[in-house]
Amino acid sequence: MSGAPALELSGIDKNFGPKRVIHGLDLRVGAGELYALLGPNGAGKTTTLRMVVGLTAPNRGAIRIFGVDALADPAAAKAITAWLPDEPMLYDKLTPLEYLAFVAGLWGVPADEAEAEAERLLKWLDLWDEASSRCETFSRGMKQKVALAGALIHRPRLLVLDEPLTGLDAAMARSVKDMLQEQVRAGATVIVTTHILEVAERLADRIGIIDQGRLLAEGTLAELRERAGSSELSLEELFLDLTGTHHAAA
């Protein structure tokens, strides 16, 4: 559906038992944007993303991905979405190539196309020499790379990443950041959560700040500064002011 936002959340509520963790969340991410969702620990970032990718159902509200109602037609929404959690979803006993063959099969990617894409991705991620080694022998960073290749093999239109830089060395973190920008240049939409505010400051087109299940502020960095009434503030200062955690950091 052309012209539709990449992601639209309307009036999302989510409870875990008696505790409400998301309160009437409205969020809109345009196609081709790199959107950073920030918030302190326990703010509801991961829960929000898990609802977007269909791992958790909201108690109330609507989720649309490129105009597809993700709650009514989850398969259609999932077909164009990729999810990369902070803990890689891998099989230790499979090799990266076998893992990618499996993921491609799940997303229905034609075999020849998947094989070529797997080779391209593994070479790009500098994993080609290890393509036939089992994942159990890999470091955390290498496993994260394999999971990343799995997320990209079906060329998703919406890429959802939860703390993708956790546990990565500087070179690998740089590769992931480059990859995110490359995906956006290629027309994909990227939503990412991160605790590294500098990453959001440098890469994100728009930033959303969430706390206690509520979206506190949203916009470009300039818009957020304008709202705060100071063009000098760093994202870190804005974040700490908005979330009321300044005193804790001081």
Place this chain on the structure above:
Amino acid sequence: MPRLEPGSLAWLTLHEIRLAYRSSRAGAKVKALRLLLLVGYTAFGIFIASQLADVPLHPAPRFLVYGSAGLAILLTFMMAQSLLGALRTLYTAGDLDLLLSSPLPEGRVVAAKLLGIAGTSALSFAVLLLPVVVPVALWGHPRLLAVVPMIGAVALVAASAGIGLAVALVRTIGARATKSVGQILAAILSGAIFLASQLAGRGASRGNRIAAVAGWMRRTGWGVDGWSAWPARGLAGEPLPLLACLAVAGLVFWGTARLVRTRFLASRQSAGDRSEPRRRRGERRSAAFSSGLTGAVVRKEVRLLLREPEILFMVLMRLVYLVPLVVIAWKGVGRGAGAQAPLLAGVGAVAAGQLCGSLSWLTLSAEDAPDLLAVAPVSRSAVRRRKLLAALLVALPFALIVPALLLPLDPAAAVASLIGAGVAGWAAGSIELRFGKPGHRASFARRRQGSFPASLLGGLAAMLIGALTALAAWFA
């Protein structure tokens, strides 16, 4: 924890035992049920004690036979448990790195780990034995209190053997192979006595088998005369044999601990290095990409099953209890006895059901990346049906063994066996599909605790289909 000097060997050992017991994920209800069972078991022990109060339990040949046999069984079980404990210490990211990074001497840390393995094993069997033995001892047979230190002695010897075996395996076949081979060896050790008695008794009834083993012990004098009877004499509370056993066990453990200390740490390091041999340049990389969901899911599941030989072996070990029936039936088939072919056909169906039940639990319920499947644009049921197909495909070669054996002897029974095996496999898989409970592959050995309805229904269905298969083969 009792007040012990922090950092001392006893303090570290108690820490190990506490960690081992807290690794159980049982909830409050299960713990309460266990406590209730223990109280009931102790009451049973008190009843036994009242019955044996006036029965003399001297180290007569009869006591020595059963004492020696019991100690041998205890030793193999404890060795298996110790081997698994050593493998866990070597391969899982526990607290060894933390302990070794502390200023405590390395030797003390390793000794505490080894004592922890022995202590955990001793306590497990103490819970099984002491609720009966202690009341009997206190009710007129005080010498039987020697069972308490003897359990400790056997645990020390078993731990020494188990740990030594683990280290020797790492040094000879490498860390990677040890992980699988060690688990297989532990499974063999656990079933060794049972299997040996089955084969020695050649399918005789339980009572006859025990009599056959006891007769062999009396004939050879093993465990009844001379030095080999000392452990059983120690068990009966004879002071000198008891002290000798304790001294030997302590010495064996001390020697092993000193001998393997540095090797254990080296093994731990090589266990951390799980690199595969590098492939030659230009070697073909292939993953058999498939356009369809069926190909992708079936290939993945079959690969995972075949790449964990220790789990596959445990699956097959669960069929060991059917061995005597197969032996009886097979011998009967050879002689042309009428009921034996149907019996073999029925056993084949039961085995196929059990096998498919275990394999389908592994493919359906023990999924390593459930979130990956949940975010994929395919229905859960479509994936699960294909996972079941993979389990049935892996089971197929094993399920064909009995029909293939019967084919030249009784083709009609072979056909009945084939159909029975197919139905039993399908039923077991369907039960898992409907009632299976998610779990981790590593918990396969504890699966029976995972989903009670699935286990119960699976067992009943396998027996029912086995009986029907036997009837069909009889009338065919």
